[in-house]
Amino acid sequence: MNIIFKTNRLYLREFNIQDAIHFYKMNKDPDVIRYTGDTAFKSLVNAKNFLAEYKDYKLHNMGRWAVCLNENDTFLGWCGLKYHTNEKLVEVGYRFYKKYWNKGYATESAKASITYGFETLKLKDIYAHAHIKNTASHKVIEKCGLHVVNEFIYDGMPAKLYKIENPHYEIKQISAEETYLVRQPVLREGKPIEACVFDGDTEEDTFHLGLFFKSHLIGVASFMKNNSPIFSEPRQYQLRGMAILKEFQLKGLGKQLIDEGENILIQKKVDLFWFNAREIAVEFYKSKGFLISGDAFIIPNVGIHYVMLKRFQS
Structure with missing residues (x-):
């Protein structure tokens, strides 16, 4: 198990093929993917194929990571950094099972991802975006210290773009x-x-x-x-x-x-x-x-x- 970062309650690790069931279940919940622009996986096999073809760790030395509880290894969701090749920028993002919302896990794991990006990867800045109506996501991003850059259209939907610069x-x-x-x-x-x-x-x-x-x-x-x-x-x-x-x-x-x-x-x-x-x-x-x-x-x-x-x- 390749652990990327640990916090008081959580640890972030690289995905494995067993995580496919969680991707399948989370994306089946319309509330979870409402503001993401994503669709549900058609089957568990599709979710496994997605993880089998996930190359971000090797290509960019970063990626989305599984977020789990330290005390019992429960899979809560995912969080991490994504490199956008065309825009040449890194973005922090997250997604959790609905039953784990409003417990501070998104903020805690997003802060960990940003710290890893700044301290280990030595990134100059990190971005984030959220659908205009996704109030909860805006609160998480702002708690992590990001500030609004502008409003734009992302995957055909209105969104706010945020940014934080490495203070080092x-x-x-x-x-x-x-x-x-x-x-x-x-x-x-x-x-x-x-x-x-x-x-x-x-x-x-x-x-x-x-x-x-x-x-x-x-x-x-x-x-x-x-x-x-x-x-x-x-x-x-x-x-x-x-x-x-x-x-x-x-x-x-x-x-x-x-x-x-x-x-x-x-x-x-x-x-x-x-x-x-x-x-x-x-x-x-x-x-x-x-x-x-x-x-x-x-x-x-x-x-x-x-x-x-x-x-x-x-």
Whole structure:
């Protein structure tokens, strides 16, 4: 039995095929699935097939988990984290047998899932949604510390979207020397520290941002006043040395550094923000509104790059 997390009353574990009977019974109750957009399983076999094909644990290192009582292993329902591939976000969700409603189990297990997401998976933020009329679910989500982001249509139904951010993350300005602690293992692996020093690092107009997790530096980005001859805008800044430690990659954390840097550049009344993007990072930067300028080129000993840019309205 793979236990994920324990609380005072509960433990969360990975599903097993024996849980199929609970999925079958819970989804047969119209009150349980009223606001979910789901339908009842046609048979117990269908429920078993669903669990047999459940791949989230292997694909995303997270998923929905069975919620059971510590004292006697009673299956109460499920709760956990789901990674939405298209939206690239993680959502906390839950479902319980009706006889276990109003006992605080949903709140207790959802808080445990959020703690696991922040402490173990080191997620930057976690979302949740609930049907507009699902008052009980709104109360659970709010007790867990999530705040409304907006209202939207989810699976064809009106819903509220909630969000909570990991309090252990912090972005602040750092020195050029501090950036080398992340630049070296990510961008210049196996090379001496001198290879991490960039022209412009110590210029007066340059600023460096550091992303910290529990006071440990895990990501960096440098913003340098530098006009490219291929652009005509008078006030330009270049991004250099964007890097996130391997353990923290693929969590959307680079977006936080870019957003904070852009806010500072806008305050500085910069016209154009540009950089040389590694080929593997192009799609990430496109998702942030950056455009490719010109053809691909090769930086020796580093690889294929593209010039990318974003113009700011003055």
